[in-house]
Amino acid sequence: MMSALMSAATPTTTWYLVLSAVLFGIGTVGVLVRRNPLVMFMCIELMLNAVNLSFVAFARRMGDIGGQTTVFFVMVVAAAEVVVGLGIIVSIMRKRPGANVDDISALKG
Amino acid sequence: MELFVFVVAAAMILAGAIGVVVRSHPVHAALSLILTLFGVAVMFVAQEAHFLAAVQVIVYAGAIVVLFLFVIMLLGVDRTEDIKTEPFKVQRPLAVIVGLGVIGLVTAAVVASRDVVSSRGSGLVTPDMADPDSNIRQLSRSLFGDYVVAFEVTSILLVVAVVGTVLLTRRVKPVVKEAS
Numbered sequence: 001m002m003s004a005l006m007s008a009a010t011p012t013t014t015w016y017l018v019l020s021a022v023l024f025g026i027g028t029v030g031v032l033v034r035r036n037p038l039v040m041f042m043c044i045e046l047m048l049n050a051v052n053l054s055f056v057a058f059a060r061r062m063g064d065i066g067g068q069t070t071v072f073f074v075m076v077v078a079a080a081e082v083v084v085g086l087g088i089i090v091s092i093m094r095k096r097p098g099a100n101v102d103d104i105s106a107l108k109g
Numbered sequence: 110m111e112l113f114v115f116v117v118a119a120a121m122i123l124a125g126a127i128g129v130v131v132r133s134h135p136v137h138a139a140l141s142l143i144l145t146l147f148g149v150a151v152m153f154v155a156q157e158a159h160f161l162a163a164v165q166v167i168v169y170a171g172a173i174v175v176l177f178l179f180v181i182m183l184l185g186v187d188r189t190e191d192i193k194t195e196p197f198k199v200q201r202p203l204a205v206i207v208g209l210g211v212i213g214l215v216t217a218a219v220v221a222s223r224d225v226v227s228s229r230g231s232g233l234v235t236p237d238m239a240d241p242d243s244n245i246r247q248l249s250r251s252l253f254g255d256y257v258v259a260f261e262v263t264s265i266l267l268v269v270a271v272v273g274t275v276l277l278t279r280r281v282k283p284v285v286k287e288a289s
Contacts, residue, residue, distance in 0.1 A: 011115040013226045016152065017219040019119050023126055023145075025212035030130040032204035038181060042129050042142045045173065049149045056156045061226055065247045068158050069256055072248070075161075075168055076263050080270035082173050086180045087274035093184045 016057035023050035035100040037089050041082065048078050114155050121148030139177045146170045159244045 023046060030043030052071045059067025092104055121144055128141025146169045153162035219226070252260055 009112050011111055011155075012223075014219055014223045015115060016156070017226070018216050019122065019152075021212050021215035021219065023122060024215070025208040026123070026126040026130060028211050029204050029208035030126075032207060033130065033201055036135060038135050038177065039129070039138050042138055042177065045142065045169070046126050046129060046145060049146065049169075052161075053149055053152055056153055056158045056161065058226075059158070060156045065251045066255075068161055068244075068248055069251045071158070071161055072164070072252065073256075073259060073263065075164060077266065079168055079173060080266055082176060083270050083274050084277075086176060087277040090180060090184065090278050097185070 013057050013061040017054055020050045020054040020057070023047075023053065035102060037092075037101050037104075038086075040101065041085055041089075045078065045082070048074060111155060114151065118148045118151040118155070121145070121151070135181050136178065139174055139181065142177070143170050143174050146174070157244060160248050 027043045027046035027050060030046065031040050034040050034043065052074055055067045055071045055074070059065060059071075092099060096103065125141045125143070125145030125148060129138045129145065132138045132141060146165060150162045150165040150170075153159075153165060
């Protein structure tokens with residue numbers, strides 16, 4: 001009976017897509033709520049990972065490797081984005097230590 | 110078996126994601142992010158994306174989170190942020206409403222189209238490529254075949270990012286005046 005239940009409840013693509021939506025929503029709430037620029041960056045990473053998860057799920061569903069190729073490019077762009085963003089944060093924090101995103105909303109030094 | 114893997118990995122992902130949002134200490138948030146990224150890597154393995162799972166662990170958990178931790182330590186902002194006070198009164202309820210709206214709308218769309226996407230599909234492993242490295246072979250054929258131009262542009266992007274970051278964070282040395 002247990003094995004019948006297990007085989008009946010095999011995760012389908014829909015499960016992965018719903019999980020991806022929940023992860024994206026948590027990342028959205030984090031970006032909107034938090035004030036520390038570093039933690040906001042981490043929440044953006046959460047959203048990127050949610051999208052990657054749905055890309056991979058669709059790649060398997062459609063039997064097309066193009067989804068995984070897209071995930072590869074998303075990872076590269078995410079790495080570049082983190083490098084540039086952290087560079088900006090470091091140069092801002094040097095001038096005003098302990099700043100949050102409300103303090104640096106003026107877009108000028 | 111796949112159900113078990115899915116449940117455990119989903120619990121890892123959601124616990125880590127909630128940890129990133131609610132932990133007030135940036136270092137704790139970064140460690141929660143590692144939990145989420147490992148869960149996503151497990152999901153990649155379950156979805157026949159073996160190469161991407163390795164890249165996920167190496168690039169995200171190995172490089173990006175270490176970079177985050179390095180910046181946290183470098184800036185000395187590793188103190189607890191006061192997340193009890195909110196600057197605008199209605200912002201947090203509105204943010205939660207927006208988040209739940211995003212989750213609800215996307216979930217409704219996915220569930221409404223479950224007849225189209227619900228089956229597990231044919232998968233990526235074709236019978237003539239059932240050997241262990243078939244995923245890498247397929248991915249490399251796609252990457253260096255159809256998307257080779259995008260791949261080359263990516264290298265330009267990386268060079269630009271590195272040079273730009275070095276210029277951004279360079280400390281301008283103050284000009285020493287000669288004591289004549």
